[in-house]
Amino acid sequence: MVERATPLGADFKPGSYGDFADGIGITLSAPPSGTIVEATAWPGRERALAARVGKVVGLSLEAGAGAGAFKETGAAAFNIGPGRFLVSGRNEVLADRLIGAVPEETGTLTDLSHGRTRLRVEGARAEWVLAKLFALDFSSAAFPVTEGRATAHHDYFVQIQRTGDQRFELYVFRSFARAFVSVLRRAAEDVGYRIE
């Protein structure tokens, strides 16, 4: 019998880590993400795609650079490139629903549910920890809630959506997730962190 393995490694266990004597700076978790889909519009069809995708997942999604939307415990979507969106939701049938709802002449969808892992970074020091890894301005003025960014830390390609004043959702290639989590944990040691 094959053992089911977590993409985050056996030591991603609930508990407090690092220098947490003076409090917890951030909380790391990997909330379940039943569906992760990349949607790409044909040139000139960006708005039509955003509208179709938004309708299926119940969000009002715009096509502009970095634009995004999400519902608490519901679906999330954000722009990751010209005419491209990352769409996720808890429901595992969402991928099929999205693929069925977008006509061929509008764009294409790729089911990445098994190819990406979602990580949540939340807490008062979330901006501080992420700024160690990515050359981005994480202040809420430059990176407002609902918006998304595609960026990289060395070889780790990461797509990030801000879902709260102190909360970010990170999408990484699943085969890189374990190594990336170890980097994230190392970066969070000085502020103290909890895994949930």
Place this chain on the structure above:
Amino acid sequence: MLISCPHCGPRDLAEFSYQGDATRTRPDPASTDTQAWHDYVYARPNPAGPHREFWQHAGGCRAHLLVVRDTLTHEIHSTALARPSRAGGETA
């Protein structure tokens, strides 16, 4: 060094990959003019100054860009999407 991606805005050089000289024009693929192919593959003016080149925002929006970079100062004079798009802009 920062490159201002037309989609993402100013981003660190580390997010970009160099994709080659954008001043060359490929001969007709059916052409057997060996001099033209030789020039296309090997002949490089290597200017000390502004240079048109292709870059990809590989660690970001993944768009291919046309960048004019000064080879003396690394100043980026302009950036545009390599392929014209209605949402993006025009090829320089």
